[in-house]
Amino acid sequence: MSGSGADRRIPHKDTQTRFRMSIEEKTSQTLKDLGAGTAEAIGELFAEVSAALEKEREEFVARGAGDERERSQSAKDLRDRWLARKSGLVSLIDENWLKKAPKELKPAVGRAFNQFRQRAKSVDTESLLCDVGQPEAGAKQGNLQFASASTESDRVEVSARGGLDLTLPGHRRSLGSIHPVTQVMREIEEIFLGLGFSIESGPEIESVYYSFDALNIPESHPARDEWDTIYVNSETVLRPHTSPVQIRAMEKHGAPLYILCPGKAYRHDNPDSTHATMFHQVEGLAVDTDISFADLKGTLDYFAKKFFGDKIKTNFSPSFFPFTEPSGELAISCVFCGGAGCRVCKESGWVEVMGCGKVHPEVLRHGGIDPERYSGWAFGLGVERFAMMKYDINDIQLFHQGDVRFLEQF
Numbered sequence: 433m434s435g436s437g438a439d440r441r442i443p444h445k446d447t448q449t450r451f452r453m454s455i456e457e458k459t460s461q462t463l464k465d466l467g468a469g470t471a472e473a474i475g476e477l478f479a480e481v482s483a484a485l486e487k488e489r490e491e492f493v494a495r496g497a498g499d500e501r502e503r504s505q506s507a508k509d510l511r512d513r514w515l516a517r518k519s520g521l522v523s524l525i526d527e528n529w530l531k532k533a534p535k536e537l538k539p540a541v542g543r544a545f546n547q548f549r550q551r552a553k554s555v556d557t558e559s560l561l562c563d564v565g566q567p568e569a570g571a572k573q574g575n576l577q578f579a580s581a582s583t584e585s586d587r588v589e590v591s592a593r594g595g596l597d598l599t600l601p602g603h604r605r606s607l608g609s610i611h612p613v614t615q616v617m618r619e620i621e622e623i624f625l626g627l628g629f630s631i632e633s634g635p636e637i638e639s640v641y642y643s644f645d646a647l648n649i650p651e652s653h654p655a656r657d658e659w660d661t662i663y664v665n666s667e668t669v670l671r672p673h674t675s676p677v678q679i680r681a682m683e684k685h686g687a688p689l690y691i692l693c694p695g696k697a698y699r700h701d702n703p704d705s706t707h708a709t710m711f712h713q714v715e716g717l718a719v720d721t722d723i724s725f726a727d728l729k730g731t732l733d734y735f736a737k738k739f740f741g742d743k744i745k746t747n748f749s750p751s752f753f754p755f756t757e758p759s760g761e762l763a764i765s766c767v768f769c770g771g772a773g774c775r776v777c778k779e780s781g782w783v784e785v786m787g788c789g790k791v792h793p794e795v796l797r798h799g800g801i802d803p804e805r806y807s808g809w810a811f812g813l814g815v816e817r818f819a820m821m822k823y824d825i826n827d828i829q830l831f832h833q834g835d836v837r838f839l840e841q842f
């Protein structure tokens with residue numbers, strides 16, 4: 433306990449002396465001179481200067497409207513007293529308290545100083561004039577004041593309203609931005625809208641029939657397992673892909689059909705850097721007479737170059753999906769190494785980006801379309817994956833955590 437005993441020794445300038453000093457005197461001394469050796473004492477000092485600042489600001493506002501020249505001059509004086517670069521009180525506090533603080537107290541002083549510095553912005557000339565109700569100054573600041581007491585009688589009324597001061601400047605709310613997943617989804621939509629596709633949507637809580645049966649996915653398929661798909665009940669699931677919209681759109685519109693379906697999909701995946709329980713897909717479907725695999729290849733090659741840039745090469749390899757026949761996997765030349773081989777493409781130079789294929793005749797039939805007359809192709813891609821490649825992001829979880837520091841970068 434001897435340590436705390438030592439802390440209790442009376443500093444060489446005791447608190448009483450400190451109280452009698454003016455703000456100028458205090459800010460021209462170091463914390464040590466002032467005997468402020470604990471976080472608590474530092475907190476008190478900053479509370480004191482904040483209160484002094486606020487009091488002077490309030491006095492200025494209360495003096496209120498008068499001769500405009502005089503008002504500008506006293507706003508400038510108040511601003512200079514606190515904010516002048518060299519000799520302002522904020523700079524003195526920086527010089528004498530923060531910079532000269534002992535190492536172990538620096539973090540606490542730094543934090544308190546930053547808060548105080550923010551607060552001190554209320555005495556810059558523009559804020560002061562705005563607070564006193566000078567309309568041009570408010571407009572210049574873009575400051576929306578719902579109620580600004582601009583005359584003496586208004587102000588008296590304000591103070592009568594139990595201390596609620598409507599002349600204080602409003603809180604400025606920062607503008608949000610469009611989520612990167614939405615941005616990428618819109619970019620993909622734009623490309624296909626330009627090719628004559630239209631946008632379709634379907635329910636996220638979907639029947640087992642549309643999610644699996646109509647898509648030719650047999651009862652025995654592992655994707656229908658409870659381990660892979662989230663069931664609401666035995667006939668209803670959270671759709672594990674956007675492909676059910678293919679059937680719904682065929683039923684609704686018939687052929688010919690060129691649709692794009694962006695939306696959410698859900699799977700029973702354990703979250704890690706490349707898997708999430710909820711993610712976004714974009715499904716594409718084209719149904720018409722005389723459609724061949726060459727149309728699919730040409731369209732997806734055009735899309736990949738539009739999205740990732742002209743230098744991108746595409747490569748199709750055989751794959752399997754129950755709802756397409758033949759099925760393929762589209763790979764693009766690695767956006768990170770240009771095809772030379774790197775960690776991302778596992779030294780292969782290629783990255784698989786989506787599944788695709790000619791629509792299975794059985795699926796056309798389920799959609800009410802005659803497979804003897806029409807044929808089609810379809811593809812499905814993961815939006816987060818596209819966004820990760822486009823912006824070099826290595827963790828899918830970042831998209832869904834809502835951390836503003838991540839989101840404001842887009």
Ligand code: PHE
Pocket residue numbers: 672673674675715753756787788789810811812813
């Ligand atoms: N639905 C498939 C998936 O989620 C993707 C796909 C869509 C494949 C359309 C082929 C055709 O993996």
